[in-house]
Amino acid sequence: MKYCSIGEVSAKFNIPESTLRYYEKKGLLPLVERDEAGRRLFSEDQIALLNTVICLKNTQMPIGEIKRYMDWVVEGDNTIGLRLEMMKKHKQAVLAEISLMMESLEGIDFKIDRYIRRLQEKEEANVQK
Amino acid sequence: MKYCSIGEVSAKFNIPESTLRYYEKKGLLPLVERDEAGRRLFSEDQIALLNTVICLKNTQMPIGEIKRYMDWVVEGDNTIGLRLEMMKKHKQAVLAEISLMMESLEGIDFKIDRYIRRLQEKEEANVQK
DNA sequence: TGTTGACTTAAACCATGGTTTAAGTCGTAT
C-alpha cells in the first residue's frame, strides 16, 4: 500500500499542514500511522476518510459532529445504523440550507435588477442634457 | 410612519435583541433613530434594510462586507454602481458555494446508499441463521 | 409612590475553527 506524507496530502487537497494536524488532534482523522521518526503516514484509507471529512466540511458540518461520525467509523459495523441516520439528517439540513440560500438570492437578484434600472435612468438623464 | 421598538423587531424576525444591537454597533443598521428616552426606533426603511442584512447573512456575507455595502447605501446614489458590482460578485460566490454543497452532497448520498445496502445484508444474514 | 418591564450602555466573556510560534528531530544532498 502506498503512503503519503503530510506535505503530499497538503498539496493534493490544498489544505495547510497545520489544518491537517489540527483535524487529527480534534479526532477527524483517526488512526493516522507514523514512521520510525514519528512522521505521519497517510494510507489510501486515511485519504478516503479525509475526502469524507472534506465533504462534511463543505456542507458545514461542525467539527464536533464530524468527530462523532469518525468515532463511529472507528467503532465498526455495529454503528452503521447510527451513521446512516446521521447522514440522512445531515442531508436534510444541507438541502434546507441550500433552499434558504436560493430564497435569499431572490432578494439579491431584486437589488441587482433595481440597480441596473437606476443606472439606466441615470444614463438617459445624461443623454437628455 | 410607523416605528417599531427593538423588542418588536426582535420578535418579528426572531433575532435576539443583543444581536440587533450588535449589528447596529458594527454598522450593519445605520441611522437607527431614538426616542426622547434614547430607545431605538426602527422605521419601515430600517426594517427593509434589516431584511437586506438578513438576505446577505443567509448567504454568508461577512459582517465587514455588509457594513461596506451599508456605508454605500448611506452615501447615496453615486454608489449604485459599486453596490451593483458587489451584489453581482456576491451572487456568483453564492452560486459557487451552492454548487460545492451540491457536489459534496453526492459524496454523502453515496455513503447513505452504501449504509442502506450494508444494513440489508446484515438483515439477510440474520434471516439465514 | 413604588415597583415592574422594556429598554440603555460598555465591557467582559464565549465558542468555533483554525494559524502561528518556538524549539527540536530527522534524512539527505554538498
Next chain:
DNA sequence: ATACGACTTAAACCATGGTTTAAGTCAACA
C-alpha cells in the same frame, strides 16, 4: 561534517460572530 528541508510537539495567538453581565434609566400601572 554540516546545513537544509521536511517534519514533530505544545502552547499561544487570532478573527469572526455573537452572548452575557452589570449597572442604570424610564414609562406606566397598581
